Amino acid sequence: MTELDHDVVAIATRAREVAQEVARLDASTRNTALRTAAAALTEAAPAISIANQDDLEQARAAGVRGALLDRLSLTPSRLDGMADGLRAVAALPDVLGEVVEEWRRPNGLLLRRVRVPLGVIAVIYEARPNVTSDVAGLCLKSGNACILRGSSVAIRTNKVLVDTLREALQASDVPVDAVQLVSDTGRAAAASLMRCRGLVDLLIPRGGPALIADIVETSTVPYVIDGDGNCHVYVDAAADQDKARRIVLNAKLSKPSVCNAAEKLLVDESIAADFLPGVAAELSAAGVELRGDDGARELVPAMATATDADWDREYLDLVMSVRVVAGVDGAIAHVRAHSSGHTEAIVTEDRATATRFIEGCPSAVVMVNASTRFTDGAEFGYGAEIGNSTQRLHARGPMGVRELTTYRIEVWGDGQVRE
């Protein structure tokens, strides 16, 4: 690693300086600023739209197509959604200053864990411009300064968005540098951000495996990995097959491009002949390419053969691999070997089997008789999410406002000294 990018260090230093001021803002100032920012986005819609059209044109000229282009596109309804998101975050209960725990020691010392902001949060993300306002909103709500580093394809949109948000902060007596954009979208700038140790308290990568590998290798600042979702649905012998059918179809079809979509279907061998052909036909009819192991292909010969690589893959597409397993223990063994730690689901009416599955899966979230698609900050009642942790340290699953905080320990005494 050579020298750090001067501009990035300046941004991080400024964030560090301002973090203390942001932490001290009262809830009403933070919430007013969030609502002001929401209104500002709506007011700035024409300018934002022009910038977004520029980004889209450049992207098209560079050969960008399909899903990426769609994610980049900021339609009026999406911009409304961003403003609504800021208002929803403003409406969430405040968590700062909460006494998480309080206890007294025999020597009279009173100890309190009090919830405080993490400090400076940096997020490296891809094309979707709504991440810009989501991250800024959640960080302000939780009393943190944030550093945004979006993708080059969205840079014009992000610049206008961040300028708009900062003007709203200024109008609300919040330091404008509570929200900063790294406008250099090159790799060196990102790498520098990963190495601002002592300046950045938490880095969240919202991107693919290459970004995550880069952070694991390069980062000297603390990070939480928002990793892949190779999510499994296991249909147990004791499943209500109608629930199972609905859950499998919903988990695969309702939004195949996201990390909480199901990628694998595991079916207990004792009900596979009953259950699998019907659901496979429905999935195929909906355009899903199915790939099976021998057991699945015996029952549904039209399936392609799943390769070893299939079991570890997150397709993010209309593809699903299917395996016939020997009961809940077979399902657990498969999940343990192949899960990315995101979300698994079991469909069963047998509570003991459900508990066995929950305890056997190493994943952040385990659903019983519910679609994997519920792993989401809004669906969990967090109001919004800044990402979804697939690691075990600090936070697991959807990360909302509370996951952007830590605690300090206050010890109140009356002259106590240690023996």
Added chain:
Amino acid sequence: MTELDHDVVAIATRAREVAQEVARLDASTRNTALRTAAAALTEAAPAISIANQDDLEQARAAGVRGALLDRLSLTPSRLDGMADGLRAVAALPDVLGEVVEEWRRPNGLLLRRVRVPLGVIAVIYEARPNVTSDVAGLCLKSGNACILRGSSVAIRTNKVLVDTLREALQASDVPVDAVQLVSDTGRAAAASLMRCRGLVDLLIPRGGPALIADIVETSTVPYVIDGDGNCHVYVDAAADQDKARRIVLNAKLSKPSVCNAAEKLLVDESIAADFLPGVAAELSAAGVELRGDDGARELVPAMATATDADWDREYLDLVMSVRVVAGVDGAIAHVRAHSSGHTEAIVTEDRATATRFIEGCPSAVVMVNASTRFTDGAEFGYGAEIGNSTQRLHARGPMGVRELTTYRIEVWGDGQVRE
């Protein structure tokens, strides 16, 4: 980074495999194993002593002297302390399976955060052999498999200790590989341990700045930094000066070699003439070398001059630097510029000033009218500690059993699918 050490990877792989079994042990099995291990240490005292004498002889021959030799030495009373420590951990309440939080969503889904072990915990540490049993005990209590990597100077002692602990596990129906020692004390083995991503869930370095720098640079596994303690005591204008005197003397003198000892004394300018000469005389009489800024030296001319470097240093010795500051805001500004984030203390009878200090300090623990020496797992009531976090992510301050856990999210439904 070249290839990983084969033996280290094998140990970590085995730990990963066994972690699931350890996580499933019931509390009574874990506690019985801890008590059996305590008895085994006492029984094995002669063998442990012989190994420790070997280590001490080798260390002396290699020129090791003073404090390091003392830390390495395992006297009968220290071994008793280790056994007592295991019994104390056995007696702690169990935290696994605890429902940390439970809530229901409007769609009927029931969500539960349930406390579970982190999985595999690795600790890299220095000469003190008691860390071996402390870490093993806390990890077993919290349902984690552990990997111990002690110092070369203690390798013979550690081997006998770990063998003894493993025999006790075997006798208690706990997988012996719940506790493993990396017997290769070379740097390549440590570096390999730092890179067992996917196998190690948490790495805790208990060592000096060189080890921490190495981990920050090399590690691809999640870690929590157990960093320096450059702890400050600020004596406010509204202090009870007698309490202040006792707290300063205790914080500096009761154990100068540990991270929660005070290294810096800040005194408000309005009471410095009253307070400082007396306490300085007592500190000097106790053998403390004082180094002051101009304000302090004006009042106590015998003090040496503190250099810029002094303000950032953790002495771990009978040295203290003293600064006269302009009230609580002056103290906060100094702490913010120089704290290592461990522990600060304020002595004041003014609650508003205490709160201002607490909110202004960026440190994990802030004491009001109490000695900095109370930052300690046992003193906090955690029973024991595996380290003291000076970072903001996951845990702050002393890390006990609970800090070695995470949570999984269970979602209980009845066929819910997402719109």
